[in-house]
Amino acid sequence: MTTPRPGLRERKKQATRAALREAALRLAVERGPDQVRVEDIAEAAGVSPRTYNNYFVSREQAIVSAVTADREARIAAALAARPSGVRLADAVTEAVVEQYTNTGEREHKALLLITTTTALRKAFLDTTAGIEPPLTAVIAERLDDPGAHTARVLAASVAAAVRIALEDWLRPSGNPEAVRNLDAVGLVVPSGSLPDRLRAALSPLAPAFDAAERRTQP
Amino acid sequence: MTTPRPGLRERKKQATRAALREAALRLAVERGPDQVRVEDIAEAAGVSPRTYNNYFVSREQAIVSAVTADREARIAAALAARPSGVRLADAVTEAVVEQYTNTGEREHKALLLITTTTALRKAFLDTTAGIEPPLTAVIAERLDDPGAHTARVLAASVAAAVRIALEDWLRPSGNPEAVRNLDAVGLVVPSGSLPDRLRAALSPLAPAFDAAERRTQP
DNA sequence: CAGGAAAGATGCGCGCACGCAAGTTTGCGT
DNA sequence: ACGCAAACTTGCGTGCGCGCATCTTTCCTG
Structure with missing residues (x-):
């Protein structure tokens, strides 16, 4: 009922979001959290930095969301x-x-x-x-x-x-x-x-x- | 008991803080809130923009604090x-x-x-x-x-x-x-x-x- | 009252958040 | 299958938050 139809568009969106938060977490763990620029996260997720900001309003939110989901x-x-x-x-x-x-x-x-x-x-x-x-x-x-x-x-x-x-x-x-x-x-x-x-x-x-x-x- | 000694230093600080929030509110009311840059607030309060940021972490906070105090x-x-x-x-x-x-x-x-x-x-x-x-x-x-x-x-x-x-x-x-x-x-x-x-x-x-x-x- | 310590002000520089105006992709009706 | 409308992506530009190093002011103690 809550999932009438995933829709290709929606799936892509979720995929991008997932890619971003996983990339953010991985990079933050590898180097320190302060050694991760937005540019890195976006690149690791195969997306432009501007797009990254359409999903997360702050770098911290992206990293944390990998745990909070x-x-x-x-x-x-x-x-x-x-x-x-x-x-x-x-x-x-x-x-x-x-x-x-x-x-x-x-x-x-x-x-x-x-x-x-x-x-x-x-x-x-x-x-x-x-x-x-x-x-x-x-x-x-x-x-x-x-x-x-x-x-x-x-x-x-x-x-x-x-x-x-x-x-x-x-x-x-x-x-x-x-x-x-x-x-x-x-x-x-x-x-x-x-x-x-x-x-x-x-x-x-x-x-x-x-x-x-x-x-x-x- | 909570005010053992104001101290000149502390008084100046409070004065600056007050000047900043009043300036912020006044300017925001005069022009729209979006037409007020941090630089304006700082100047109106007779303080450097950098100093402004030592008192308020965001423009919105400065304006609102004039009401919340x-x-x-x-x-x-x-x-x-x-x-x-x-x-x-x-x-x-x-x-x-x-x-x-x-x-x-x-x-x-x-x-x-x-x-x-x-x-x-x-x-x-x-x-x-x-x-x-x-x-x-x-x-x-x-x-x-x-x-x-x-x-x-x-x-x-x-x-x-x-x-x-x-x-x-x-x-x-x-x-x-x-x-x-x-x-x-x-x-x-x-x-x-x-x-x-x-x-x-x-x-x-x-x-x-x-x-x-x-x-x-x- | 002298002089050092502590707190504050300021300038500089870096990334970042986000509005805006394109360009691109997906969805849907016919 | 076509094409339009809506959704999403992207580049660009601007102002902002803040760490850092330095200079100035206030405070305290002997």
Whole structure:
């Protein structure tokens, strides 16, 4: 339903976007993030620099998007997939945790990179805002909230909480030595457990979800 | 306590900052926002363009800051001033509403400008994030939450809710005619009442505040 | 009050984001 | 199969954000 017809045009676009973000990530990992010019990324993707800017508004966004990809959509989908019987707060929490937990090999190197560079960390944290719209839609449906006023606030709060959790998680970024050590062992987790931090950050919002849920299904 | 000694250096800095934002706003109102180059602002403030960039990272931020000024601090102060007897959720709501309500004559023209320009609207909405740190501090104190983990989440949620309220408030920005009409009458309020919108956006968070408050003062 | 340290202002240079006005490709109706 | 309209790509030009090195101002301490 969401894919009536891919269309050749659309496929090419997605291919270009993918090529750009992969190139951006690869180059950033190979040389340092500061040693990658837009021109390089565009060339590696077989595209003009101007076109690159039609897809990404900043170099950081391109690199980060290779890790973030379509996390927003996957979170929304994960939430929609949960049985409607469970408490909404729990469903949201688990959906979020789930999507931030599956960490592959490639993401490790990338996360490493992001941890060390300020600009990249900022860009990475900014991606949390992207989960807002899809989350709003799903929550609004569960709450039977056509105007989606409270759904929007709740979704935005979730995004903010996730942001805070991630902030804390990759805080000790000013310590290159520790990072290097972790790199040697193949670990990324800078400090503590991400799932735990996510749950902790989201838990204060649970009462708000409960109240909203109670309001529609007494 | 917060002002042990102004110091000449600090005063000059604030003066420069003020000169820059006033110049930015004035020029933006006189000609269009797009007809103001950084060079103009710097010159009007009697400062080099490079120095301007030491104070503001973007032209939009400079213009908007003339309206936002130190709203963050004032919100925090307003909250801290409330008697500790009242419900935290109410105290926060009223503090926020109060600080977004006092709208002078100059802000009207500025708001007008912001409403019409996409980039300015974006910058304006981004300022809501600035209330997060001071709000966190005050909330953490009320909750007696040293680590401020829940306080941070709540403060961030408030910021997000305020953002949404403002978004809705100045939504019909694509309608220059209506704006012009309002201008003629001296009204800015694009649609509905801002205080109402703020209260509506914040209300879903009340249960979260109640629960947090209950946890510390049973 | 002298003199050094710390903070700030400024000039320079580099990439970058993006509007604009072509040129090129894809989609669709007939 | 043709051809037009819409979508996308690209080159060009402009102003901007900011790192870096240098010079000036403010501050502090003996």
